[in-house]
Amino acid sequence: MKILYVQHDMLVWASARQWSYTTHMAYVEGLRAAGHEVLVLFTSCWAWSRKLVGDHRFDQVWINDVTHVLGQRPAWEAPPPLTEVDFAWLATLAPVRVGIVMETLHYDPADYAEVPELGRRLPLMQRAVLPYVTHFGVVDENDVRHIENMGAQAMWTPCHVPRRFFRRSAPNTARPAVFIGSAYQRRAKYLHHERLKNGLLEFRASGEHATELPAMFDQLNNPVRQAMLEQPCRQADMERFVDTLQQVRAKLFDLFLDGLSDSLATVNLTSFVKTYAGRVVESMAIGQPVVSWRIPSHPQTARMFREDEHILFFENDDPDSLADTLERLKREPGLAERIGERCLANAKNHHTSEHRVAQILEWTRTGIAPRFWD
Template sequence: MAKDILLIMLEFDNWEQARSWSYTGSYAFIDGFRENGHRCTLLPAIHGRAPDAADSFIGHAETLLAGRTFDEAWIWCNHAAFDERFWTWLKQVAPVRVGVVLESLNHSDEELEALPFLAKRRDDAFTCLPHCTHAIAADEADVAEIQQVFGIPTLWNVFMVPESFIREDAPPASDIAAFIGAAYFTGPAYNYPKAHTLLRNRFLSDPRLEGLMNRPHFQLPERSSETLVRFEALHGEMRQSLLAGEIDAATLAGFADELHRLRADLFALFLEGLRLGMACVNLPTLVKAFSGRVIEAMAAAVPSISWLPPDRPECARLFADGADVLLFDSVENLAGKITTLRAQPDFRNQLVRQARTGLRQRHTSRIRCRQYGCWIDTGETPIFEANVTP
């Protein structure tokens, strides 16, 4: 049965911040729910805006969506702010409220010492989750804790990609792998003197990867795109309309549709950028899970080489090492995997074909959102791992 679903989704009004927020963890939900016949309404939660601010969609939600009710609301619990007035309204219009947690809630002593603000990410999620009836968590290790603390059904959240973005290309012909991402909070713009100790940053500074992996950040096609310019201009126009009180339900719907289209166009450009390397490397992350980069590379027809988060058995079963993806747990191991791919073009082709098949069988947005819907309706836990067709 078709549902009315409200997505209260984190968004950024500038591309420097927005580019790190993957389509696979955001707008792919809208694609997936619509592919399953549901009706979706987007209410953006703009990072950095107080919920009662004049330029906040959250503050205007009750007016913009007046008279409407929803079967479900999905709320992105990280990096956005909500207040009691908003939660009171949401509970009146949506009986099922799913908290989406896309950051790890627990961190090592080393990580907390290097980046003390990480503790706030846990606090932010814990502020949202008491208002939710269900939750999905990016880090499998957080599932049991959320269930225990808040007493709500909680599921591991596995990233997905809309099938329309999966490319049929052969792998790129380059002879060097690429890391498309950033160092964690290093450089003169930050005041975190111990950030260099973080695992990702140690990989990036290791000389054993010189000549094997580069960072073509400024070559990404999205950077010179008119779509990027339009993305920021659209946000600026809408902010002015909010401040002037010149927005209604139809304006919000039009804004959401254009924003979704721009995000999709930018995602397609981003996938093209992943093809700048012979393979795409997913370095260690603060989130103890495979990032969206892993399936993004697969969708771009690029061999995917990924860090395997330690002590995450469900992650370890998600893809077949050596068939869907190449996994590493050290710099030496990563260097060896890149060297192997460089020497074996047939192996690169094999990885791309196998990964593409796996995406279509297990990780499209249509499949994932069907799994999530079934879980909410029946309590049935999905099976995500390799070699099992849902």
């Protein structure tokens, strides 16, 4: 098939790093691995989009991400948002339009109170995107029902990792578990908890900060991209830009995975998004055990991984419960290694980007949603 893939991106790594490679160009890897012809457009180069497409028509258009692409951010941080006019144009290019949603659409009242910005996304998406997208891939299983009630088709699409990043890294029970991510308000209690600070949990910075790669990302997205867009539109220039940026992002992702290794486990702390954060499957892809908060009211998410075989949990957003689970992981001989081996095998079977993209394509053809467990 011929597929047009539209990727929203940020212009500085300090902001772009919030979205992992697995929520970015991993989809393109999956599409190309299946032999599909893919034209990639970045929203940061949107001025060239219509010239690059020209008279071409496609079997499918994929847009990632259809909520953040609408957001208003400073010009130094992100390109201008896409508008309803842009989505109307994309709808003329293919009979099937797949919109990827990378965060929860419906939140709890406490979430809206803490971050009012969350309340803006759904109304914007309903107005500018919903009339023009035929299929939605959502990371929160409960949003499938919400989107179907709006009249569109939706499929739950858990995180995935391209096969080339899979590798075995044995857990180190002599080291603390790690968390790499934002220590925002609801997570602060874990950062300062006495039991966790005493050799059980480390809030670790990703290894990218010790390299020149973040500066390379910023250089590509600012002077290099700006100079390119000032020239006549050439597809070869765009392909070179996309390929270079993809390589930089892939190297940054490799460094992130390295930062998860040499530890007892990866900890998945509570979050606004009501699904497993990317770090869960990303850790499993390198054989690293995961200790996660138990996500309530999401029965399919609960079936993805079997407790004590693929994952361990802590309860009730409670630091002491997390400490108890980490102490058990240290104390029980061979437990960390067994979970690491089994979660790696499970991720290879169910959570590669190549497999996930094939599932999405099959769903757009048949309407039958896949399952993500044995």
